[in-house]
Amino acid sequence: MTKPAESPFMADDVPPSSLRVLSLNCWGLKYIAKYRHERLSEIGNQIAAAEPAPDIVGLQECWTQQDYNDIREKTRRLLPYGKFYHSGIFGGGLAILSRWPIEESNMVRYPLNGRPAAFYRGDWFVGKGVACARIRMGPTRRDIVEVFCTHLHAPYETEPHDSYLVHRTAQAWEITKLMRGAAERGHLVIGLGDFNMVPLSLAHRIIETHSPVRDVWRILHPESSIGAARDKVEQLRGVPMPNAGFNVTTNGATCDSALNTWRWDSAHKKRLTKGENVQVALTVPDPNAKRLDYIFFSSGSRHDAATGTPTAEWTVKEANVGMTMRHPKLLCSLSDHFSVETTLIRSTADASAIENSYMALPEKWLPIEVYDEILDKAAKYHVREHIQRRLRIGHFFYQLTLTIACWIGVWWVPHTYIAFILSVLSSLGLSVGVIDGLMGLLFVGSELRALKEFQWEVKNARERALAEQGVVNPTEDER
Template sequence: MGSEAHRPPASIRVLSLNCWGLKFISKQRNERLTEIGVQIAAASPTPEIVGLQECWTQQDYNAIREKTQHILPYGKFYHSGIFGGGLAILSRWPIVESNMVRYPLNGRPAAFYRGDWFVGKGVACARIQMGPSQRDIAEVFCTHLHAPYESEPHDSYLCHRTAQAWEITKLMRGAAERGHLVIGLGDFNMIPLSLAHRIIETHSPVRDVWRILHPESSVGAARDKVEELRGVPMPTAQFNMTINGATCDSELNSWRWNQAHRKRLDKGENVQIDPAVPDPNAKRLDYIFFSSGRYHDPETKEETAEWELKEANVGMAMRHPTLYCSLSDHFSVEATLTRSTTAPSAVQLSAAALPERYLPIGIYDEILATTLKYQIRERVQRKLRIGHFFYQLSLSVGCLIGVWWSPHNYVSFILMLLSTLGLSLGVIDGLMGFLFVGSEIRALKEFEWEVRSARERALVRGGKRGSEGSQMLFGSEG
C-alpha cells in the first residue's frame, strides 16, 4: 500500500477509546482487548487514526495490533512511568516522529491505591505524514488526564487536572502554529465546559467536535446539579449516546449494571437493555478536539481552513460475542474530518502566530486560588512527613537502646521489629517530604507563573474592561 499511503486523503476517520486494560484488576481483560482489535478492524467507516487509553501492557497492544495491522499498519505503544502510561496511537499513515511528554503534576505517591502517580500519565505525541507535502501532516495528541475522585470544586486533584489540561493545550497550540492539522483525543476525565475544558478551547484553537454538532448537549450526568439547573428532562440511554455524547457510566454498558443484571450475565445470559431506559449517571469524559491547518494564498491574501468536521458519534457499544459483556467500561468517541477544498499550488503553509483568546479574568483568579490552596496543603503535608521521619528515627534509636536492657530475647525481637518497621515508614515519608513535595511545589510555581502571565496579557488586551472583553472573546458558553 505504498503509493496509497502517500496519496493525500480527502477525509480522515478518527477513533478514541479507553480500553479499561488494567492488569490484574480489569475483568476479562485479554478477551475484551482482543475483541476491541477485531471491532476496530471491522468498523465502518474504517478508522484511520486511533488513540487508545488504558492499554497498559505490550501484550494487549500487540493483540490489538495483530487484528488491525491490515488497516492500521503503523503504530506506537508509549512507555512512561513505573507501570507505563497506557497510551497507544495507531495510524493508516507513517508515524514519522513521536514523543511522550510527562505531566509535571500527576497525583501523589502516597495515594498508591489510586495509582495515577505511578503510571506516569502524560501526552502521547505523534506526527503523521498522510501525504507527500507539508500540507499532509497531522499532529496527534493522545492523553488520559488525572481521574477525579470527588466532584468539583471539592476534588483534591482539580489542581493537577487543570495543570495537565494547560500542558496539552500548549502542545496543541504549538502544532497549530506550525500550520498542521491538530487532533487531540483521549479520556480527559472532565465534563464539557468544566474549567479544564474551557482552558483547552480558549488557549488553543482546537474545538470539541461534539459541541460543534451538538452545542446544547449535556454538560454532566443528569443527576448532577449542573444538569438539574438546566431543567432538561431525564434522558434515555439512547438519547445520551446520540445527542449528549455520553461515553461513560451508561446504562447500556454492562460494567455499570446493577447486581441483578450482573448475576444474569455471569451465568452466561445475554442480557438486553432497553435503549429507552432512563440514564441518570451517563456523562461525557472522552473527547476528540481538532484544529485545521490553515493555508493562505499570496495573491488574494485569504486564509482557508484545510479540514472541516463532517460527523461525530459514540461507538464501540457492541458486546463481546461469547462473554456478552461490554468491551470496555467506556464507549468510544469517533469523528470524520473532510478536506474542505483542493488548495491551488500557490497556497502556502501558514505558520503565523494565532490570535490569542483569553478566559474571563475571574477564571484565572480561580485557577490561581486553587493552585495556592493546593500549595498550602502540600507545605503542611511536607512538614508533617518530615516531622514523621524524625519521630520514627528517634523511636528507632530508642528501641535499639532498649535492646541493651532487654530481659528476654522475645522483647528484643519486638523492639527490633518496631524499630525496623517504624524507620521504614519514616524513611518513605521523609523521601516524599524532602524530594517529592519539593518537586511538586516547583512544578506548581511554573504553572502559576504561566497562568499569571496569561492573566496579565488578558488585562493588557482588555484594559480596565479585561474581564468583560475576555468574556466576549470566550463566547456565551463561557
C-alpha cells in the same frame, strides 16, 4: 554515507479527502480489569471491522505490550503503523495507530500527576502524559497531522472538593500548549483521549480558549449535556431526564451509561455471568451517563488563491459514540467506556466551507475571574502540600527518634522476646519513616516546583489578558 530513507509517498499520490478518527479507553488494567485480554482482543477485531474504517486510533489504558501487540496484529492490514508509548513505573497505557507513517513521536510526562502516597489509585505510578505523533498523510508539507493522545488524572471526589483538581487543570494546560504549538505550525491538530472532565468544566474551557482546537461533539451538538442528569449543573438547565439512547446519540455520553454492562447492578451482572444475554432498552432513564472522552481538532490552514487569506482546510462532518457492542461470548461490554469517533473532511474553497471552518474562536482569553479561580486553587493546594511536606519530614524524625529509643531499650529489657519485639517495631517504624521522609523531601519538593511553574504561566496569561483589555503594567497586587 548512509542513504536517507525514501518517502513512502510518490509525487503524484493523492492526499486523503477525509479522515476518520477513533478514541477509546480500553480499561486494560493488568490483574484488575475483568476479562482484560479477551476484551482487548475483541476491541482489535471491532476496530478492524469498523465501518467507516478508522484512519487514526488513539487508545488509553492499554497497559500491556501483549494487548497492544494483539490489537496491532488484528488491525495491521488497516492501520499498518503504530506506537506503544512507555512511561512511568507501570507504563502510560497510551497507544496510537495510523494508516500513514508516524514521522516523529515522543511521550511528554505531566509535571503534576498525582501523589506516590496514593498507591491505591496509581495515577502517579503510571506516569500519565501526552503521547505525541506527527503523521504524514501525503507528500507535501500540508499533509501532516499532529496527534496528541492523553488520559488526564481521574477525579476521585466531586468538584470543588476534588483534591486532584489542580493536577487535572495543570495537565489540561500542558496539552493545550502542545496543541497550540502544532496549530501555529499550520498542521491539522487532533487531541483525543479520556480527559476525565465534563464539557465546559474548567479544564475544557482552558483547552478551547488557550489553543485553537474545538470539541468536535459540541460543534455538532452545541446544546448537548454538560454533565450527568443527576448533577446539579444539568438540573439547573431544566432539561428532562434523558434516556440511554438519547445520551449516546445526542449527549455523546461515553461513561457510566446504562447500556454499559460494567455499570450494571450486581443482579444483572450475575445473570450475565450465568450466560444470560441481558438486554437494556434504549428508552430506560439514564441519570448517570456523562461524556469524559473527547476529540478536539484544529484545522490546518491554506491560502486562498484569489484573496491570499488563510482559510480552514478541514471541517467536521460527523461525530458519534461507538464501540457499544458487547463481547460475542462473554456478553459484556468491551470496556467501561464507549469510544468517541469523528469524520473530518477536507474543504474546498467555496463560501460554505469557509463559513463553517471553525478557525476563529469567540474568545482568546478566559475571564479574569477564571484565572483568579485557578490561582486561588493552586495557592490553597500549595499551602496544603507545604503542610504535608512538614508532616512527612516530621514523621521521619519521629520514627528515627523512636527507633533509637527502641535500640537503647533492647539493652535494658529483662526478656529476649521483648527485645525482639522492640527490634521488629523499630525496623518497621524506621522503614515507614524513611519512605515518608523521602516523599516529603524529594517528591513534594518536586511537586511544589512544578506547581510554581504552573502558577507563573497562569499569572502571565492573566497579565496578558489584562493588557489586551487596556490594563497596562498591572500592579503587584494584581499579579
